[in-house]
Amino acid sequence: MTNSQIQVNHLVKTYQVPVREGGLRAALRSFARRQYDTVEAVRDVSFSIEPGEIVGFIGPNGAGKTTTLKMLAGLLHPTSGEVRVADHVPWERRPEFLRTISMVLGNKSQLIWDIPALDTYRVLGEIYHLTSTAYQQQLDELVELLDMRELLTKPVRNLSLGERMKCELVAGLLHRPQVIFLDEPTLGLDISMQGRLRRFVLDYNQRHGATVILTSHYMADVVALCPRVMLIHHGRLLYDGGLADLAARLAPFKLIRVGLSNGHTDFSPPSGVEILQHEDDHLELRVARAAAPAIMAQLLNTLPVIDLVVEDPPIEAVIDQIYQEGAAVLKTAEPPTGASEEGAL
Amino acid sequence: MNHRGGWALIKRSWASWLQYRSFFFVLAFGWMIPPLIYLFVWTTASEPAPIAGLTPPQFVAYYLVLILVNQLTFAQTNWTVGDVIRMGSLNSWLLKPMSPLYNAIASEVAGKIVMMAFVVPVSIILAIVLRPELTTTPTQVVLCCVALSSAWLLRFFWGLWLACLAFWATRADALLALQDALIFLLAGVVAPVALLPSAMQTIARVLPFYYMVGFPVEVLTGQLASSEVATGFVIQAAWLIVAVVLYRLVWRSGLKRYSAIGG
Amino acid sequence: MRYLRLIKYFMLSSAQADLAYRANFAIGLLNSLLNLIVGVLGLAVLFSQVNTLNGWTFASTLALLGVYLTISALRGWFIGPSLEVLAGIEGDVWSGRFDFTLLRPINTQFFVSVRQWNWFALIDLALGLGAIGVATVQSGGAQPLSFLVAATASVAVLYAILLIFTALVFWSPGLLFTWVFDAIMQLARYPIGIYPGWLQFVLTWIIPVAIMTTIPATALTGDIQPMSLMGGVALAVILFIAASVLFRLGVRRYNSASS
Numbered sequence: 001m002t003n004s005q006i007q008v009n010h011l012v013k014t015y016q017v018p019v020r021e022g023g024l025r026a027a028l029r030s031f032a033r034r035q036y037d038t039v040e041a042v043r044d045v046s047f048s049i050e051p052g053e054i055v056g057f058i059g060p061n062g063a064g065k066t067t068t069l070k071m072l073a074g075l076l077h078p079t080s081g082e083v084r085v086a087d088h089v090p091w092e093r094r095p096e097f098l099r100t101i102s103m104v105l106g107n108k109s110q111l112i113w114d115i116p117a118l119d120t121y122r123v124l125g126e127i128y129h130l131t132s133t134a135y136q137q138q139l140d141e142l143v144e145l146l147d148m149r150e151l152l153t154k155p156v157r158n159l160s161l162g163e164r165m166k167c168e169l170v171a172g173l174l175h176r177p178q179v180i181f182l183d184e185p186t187l188g189l190d191i192s193m194q195g196r197l198r199r200f201v202l203d204y205n206q207r208h209g210a211t212v213i214l215t216s217h218y219m220a221d222v223v224a225l226c227p228r229v230m231l232i233h234h235g236r237l238l239y240d241g242g243l244a245d246l247a248a249r250l251a252p253f254k255l256i257r258v259g260l261s262n263g264h265t266d267f268s269p270p271s272g273v274e275i276l277q278h279e280d281d282h283l284e285l286r287v288a289r290a291a292a293p294a295i296m297a298q299l300l301n302t303l304p305v306i307d308l309v310v311e312d313p314p315i316e317a318v319i320d321q322i323y324q325e326g327a328a329v330l331k332t333a334e335p336p337t338g339a340s341e342e343g344a345l
Numbered sequence: 346m347n348h349r350g351g352w353a354l355i356k357r358s359w360a361s362w363l364q365y366r367s368f369f370f371v372l373a374f375g376w377m378i379p380p381l382i383y384l385f386v387w388t389t390a391s392e393p394a395p396i397a398g399l400t401p402p403q404f405v406a407y408y409l410v411l412i413l414v415n416q417l418t419f420a421q422t423n424w425t426v427g428d429v430i431r432m433g434s435l436n437s438w439l440l441k442p443m444s445p446l447y448n449a450i451a452s453e454v455a456g457k458i459v460m461m462a463f464v465v466p467v468s469i470i471l472a473i474v475l476r477p478e479l480t481t482t483p484t485q486v487v488l489c490c491v492a493l494s495s496a497w498l499l500r501f502f503w504g505l506w507l508a509c510l511a512f513w514a515t516r517a518d519a520l521l522a523l524q525d526a527l528i529f530l531l532a533g534v535v536a537p538v539a540l541l542p543s544a545m546q547t548i549a550r551v552l553p554f555y556y557m558v559g560f561p562v563e564v565l566t567g568q569l570a571s572s573e574v575a576t577g578f579v580i581q582a583a584w585l586i587v588a589v590v591l592y593r594l595v596w597r598s599g600l601k602r603y604s605a606i607g608g
Numbered sequence: 609m610r611y612l613r614l615i616k617y618f619m620l621s622s623a624q625a626d627l628a629y630r631a632n633f634a635i636g637l638l639n640s641l642l643n644l645i646v647g648v649l650g651l652a653v654l655f656s657q658v659n660t661l662n663g664w665t666f667a668s669t670l671a672l673l674g675v676y677l678t679i680s681a682l683r684g685w686f687i688g689p690s691l692e693v694l695a696g697i698e699g700d701v702w703s704g705r706f707d708f709t710l711l712r713p714i715n716t717q718f719f720v721s722v723r724q725w726n727w728f729a730l731i732d733l734a735l736g737l738g739a740i741g742v743a744t745v746q747s748g749g750a751q752p753l754s755f756l757v758a759a760t761a762s763v764a765v766l767y768a769i770l771l772i773f774t775a776l777v778f779w780s781p782g783l784l785f786t787w788v789f790d791a792i793m794q795l796a797r798y799p800i801g802i803y804p805g806w807l808q809f810v811l812t813w814i815i816p817v818a819i820m821t822t823i824p825a826t827a828l829t830g831d832i833q834p835m836s837l838m839g840g841v842a843l844a845v846i847l848f849i850a851a852s853v854l855f856r857l858g859v860r861r862y863n864s865a866s867s
């Protein structure tokens with residue numbers, strides 16, 4: 001296990017938050033004496049991540065994703081448990097460790113507001129102790145990848161949200177970190193900018209073999225980037241594995257859409273098929289994942305099919321189900337019987 | 346007019362500001378310090394011999410009352426209203442079905458109450474430690490209350506029209522620094538106005554700043570002849586009218602400009 | 609050497625940010641002038657009524673004011689702006705932007721102490737030094753070397769106190785401890801002797817702002833005692849160490865308590 005880039009064993013984090021209720025009386029009471037609640041943000045989480053992996057942390061708000069991320073980056077002391085990132089204990093915050101990691105937060109800026117990003121980069125180059133050739137080379141590469149040369153000399157406050165995010169990414173990656181934490185990097189960005197940043201992260205990961213840990217509420221980010229996801233809910237690691245498997249476990253169904261040739265509207269369902277919609281010559285069916293191939297063959301044999309599409313249920317629906325119903329879903333869900341190899345979506 | 350909405354706003358501001366109590370305590374503490382310094386300066390200076398008829402315990406009384414008056418009349422609108430205009434969050438005020446004046450008053454009242462929770466105990470402790478000498482009559486107390494209320498109104502509307510200048514210049518708060526300096530020099534903080542050199546004294550008695558702080562204090566401590574009290578009230582009322590008129594003018598044309606530009 | 613270069617870059621980027629708002633220069637100048645005028649007029653009003661204040665003449669009180677303005681200017685140049693980034697409701701600790709600071713592979717205390725420079729404070733510095741100059745000429749007998757040592761110690765004491773107040777932010781992120789200090793610092797405009805005994809005690813031993821201005825001012829007027837000079841230097845060293853320790857504890861607390 002020593003060659004894992006990130007190794008986490010039995011990580012626990014609890015902290016205390018003041019309790020406040022609404023209303024004047026409660027405000028007066030908390031004025032006199034504050035009460036505290038203990039929050040278990042992360043409960044006994046263990047995993048390991050190999051160099052070059054891209055892993056998505058998913059889970060509802062307040063699930064413990066960001067807390068875990070912060071412990072990996074050395075910003076938080078865990079209450080108990082062990083963490084090693086790039087062979088360092090993160091919260092010792094040694095300069096060598098800090099030079100190998102980076103954190104980019106979608107909702108916080110590390111750029112200086114009133115001056116062009118380029119000037120912030122110079123300061124960062126100095127802070128990370130880059131030689132001038134390395135600085136220039138790495139800056140050029142990032143600027144090339146993100147196609148943003150014209151943004152460098154504009155004051156940050158004049159940039160749009162998407163442009164600013166590009167600048168944030170450059171600031172975060174300028175020192176060529178081996179481990180990159182991306183917390184909601186696409187927050188508030190438009191669709192095409194989201195796509196662009198995703199391609200960039202993938203590109204960068206392939207070029208430099210950097211390990212990337214991503215949290216995002218946009219499932220599209222996770223689908224596009226992360227072969228592996230970790231589902232965190234109420235501070236527990238509920239699932240660690242491929243996204244497609246997660247979907248298969250949670251929703252052991254496939255959707256089949258069938259278009260029939262003109263005029264043919266009769267249809268009697270074979271057993272194990274549930275009709276979701278039947279409009280003239282268009283059918284929408286739900287079948288058990290394992291039975292799907294057989295039923296498809298049967299449909300093709302018995303009906304004048306002109307069009308047939310097989311789909312997984314949309315990932316957002318699956319995730320929403322977990323967020324709403326919590327761990328119970330995962331426990332009751334059948335393990336995948338005929339695990340499909342085709343990618344979700 | 347929407348009094349119910351206004352009252353709810355005051356209650357809410359108070360509740361939320363109680364949670365920021367430390368912020369207000371710090372503010373109140375900071376505002377107390379300059380008068381406190383001059384309390385000690387003048388009590389020390391008047392130890393060998395009374396200055397302008399004032400003995401050290403009388404200086405203590407003057408400045409302790411001044412600290413209270415200064416806190417009660419301090420115009421927070423400079424910061425609350427001015428910042429709202431500058432930061433562009435005025436829209437949310439304008440969308441509410443009541444006059445934005447209520448927002449200003451709500452934060453004013455709420456802030457004052459929270460700060461009094463700090464200032465009154467501290468003043469009482471200072472009074473016990475420093476032993477002021479205050480001889481006053483019921484008439485003076487009543488007159489002082491009147492002078493204090495209109496001093497508060499004067500400073501409130503004065504601060505409001507200055508704050509509304511933020512519609513035109515984002516850096517209008519520079520004027521506030523100037524105003525602070527004038528209040529410090531002319532309103533009776535650096536010294537009771539009677540102790541100022543004669544030119545400064547004349548200016549102080551004409552400009553509005555003395556009527557925001559020093560005047561109610563001197564009405565209470567009995568440093569003024571009754572004719573001076575009468576003229577004082579007239580000048581104070583005149584400045585109050587000026588301040589209200591200025592506020593209405595500046596607010597209206599500022600709002601026109603704001604909606605024309607689109608915030 | 610590397611840290612000196614870093615300071616250079618921090619200075620440059622702050623200068624750029626300052627220049628982005630040209631109007632601020634005029635406002636800074638106005639504020640500085642007001643500050644000086646208010647101070648001098650305050651003294652003028654006082655000394656129009658009395659000849660000495662607790663043994664201090666106009667010239668020596670002016671020297672005190674000059675030292676006060678100069679030290680405040682140094683504070684406003686970089687110590688204040690750098691440390692204030694951490695405090696307050698919009699501050700880095702409250703908002704969590706302090707995370708970025710912790711992620712930097714350089715000494716955290718160094719970084720938070722020198723990263724912002726307010727170049728307009730140089731106007732204050734010039735005016736403060738001007739007041740010192742006038743007071744020195746008026747009183748005569750200045751001891752320049754003692755003054756330099758005392759002034760350096762004072763700046764170190766100021767830095768240490770501000771760092772202590774800033775470190776308290778880690779325990780109460782919303783509280784503006786540096787504002788408290790600003791308020792207390794104003795007490796140092798006047799000779800410490802005018803305050804009652806308990807306040808003198810506080811200003812000498814607990815929050816030693818009086819020492820910061822009084823010792824250099826007595827060096828300017830030639831009345832300084834060698835003991836108080838040495839005491840000032842010793843205090844500076846002790847406070848600097850104490851402040852660094854407290855700051856480190858604060859960072860550790862941030863590490864374990866924030867969400």
